Amino acid sequence: MRLTTRGRYAVTAMLDLALHGDNGPVALADISARQDISLSYLEQLFAKLRKNALVRSVRGPGGGYCLQADSKDINIAVIIDAVNETTDATNCAGKGDCQGGQVCLTHHLWDDLSEQIHNFLSGISLATLTQQQRVKQVCQRQDESQLNVNIKPEGFQLIETLVAP
C-alpha cells in the first residue's frame, strides 16, 4: 500500500465521477477542469482504472467514463492499489527481504501499519464520501466556479491560467 499524490489524484477523480455520473458518462476534460488535474495525466490514470475494471469508457462525442460498479461497492483502497500497479513493495513493505534476504528490525511494525491503513481505506466507499456534507459543499463550490469559468470571456480565462499555481 503506497500513498502518493498519484493515488490521491485517482481517488479525487473517481469521486468526481461518482458525483457527476448521474447523467451519463463524464468527459475527462470536465474532471480536469474541475479538479485541476492535467488531462493527459488523467488519461494515464484512467487507463489503469479501466484495466482494473473500476470504470468503463464510452467513446465518441458525448462520451466519457462511468463507474463500473455502484459507488457504494467501490472502496478507496481498491482505487489506490489499481493506480500503483508498479508496487515495488518499498524495501520493507513487501516481502521480508529487507536486510539481505532477511527481515529487518522494524519490518513487522510497517506491516502492521500497512494493514491498519488498508483496513481504514477499504472501509470507506465512494458512496460514503458523496453522502458527506463537507464533500457536497466542496462539490457545489467547484461546480459554481466551473460555471463562472465557462461564462467568462476568453481574455479572463487566459489571465486566470497565468495566475494559477
Added chain:
Amino acid sequence: MRLTTRGRYAVTAMLDLALHGDNGPVALADISARQDISLSYLEQLFAKLRKNALVRSVRGPGGGYCLQADSKDINIAVIIDAVNETTDATNCAGKGDCQGGQVCLTHHLWDDLSEQIHNFLSGISLATLTQQQRVKQVCQRQDESQLNVNIKPEGFQLIETLVAP
C-alpha cells in the same frame, strides 16, 4: 505525517539504540553495521533527533548516543515527525489550500487518514517494540551476524561488501 524511508530508518536506528543502550552510549558505526544504514546518513538523522531532544550525544572515544528519555516514553510518531522537519504539508495534507486557496474534494479524507496513522503510531513506544518476541529474534540474529563479520578475515569482508546490495 509523511511516511518515507527516512522515517523508517530513523525508527529502526532508535529501536537499535533502545535494544543496545543498556551499557552506555552506542556508536553510530555500530548501528550502521547492524542495520545496513550508511554512517553519514545516520549522522544526518541523529542531528535532527538530537535537536528534537530524543537522544543525547557523548563525544570522544567510547562515546555515542543515548536515548534522552525512557524507551516507554518515546513513541514512533514523535520519531518520524522529528526527522521530517521539512514538512511541506504535501499539497493536501497540511493547510486546506489544496485547490487555489480552497479545500480540494478529498482533503478531509486524507486528513482523517493522517489522524488515523498518527494515532496508531503514537500508541506504540520503543518499549512496546523491544518487548515483542519477533523483534527480539531479529535483534539476536543481527547481533550474531555482526559477531561473524568481526571474526572473518579482511579478505572475506571485502567480498561481502562487493556482493551486498
Added chain:
DNA sequence: TAATACCCGACTATTTAACTTGGTTTAATA
C-alpha cells in the same frame, strides 16, 4: 465526415531521498 474523446508510448523536467566526501572538534587513553 468532422468533431469528439479515448488510447498509447516515449520523452522531459523536477524533486527528493539517499549517499559521499572531506573535513573539524572533542575527549579518553596509552
Added chain:
DNA sequence: TATTAAACCAAGTTAAATAGTCGGGTATTA
C-alpha cells in the same frame, strides 16, 4: 602529550520516481 575514536558539520553527487508533456494515433457518433 600524541593518538585515536567518536561526534559534528557542510557541501556536492547520484539515482529514482513522480508529475507532466507531446505527438501521434483510433474509435464513435452527431
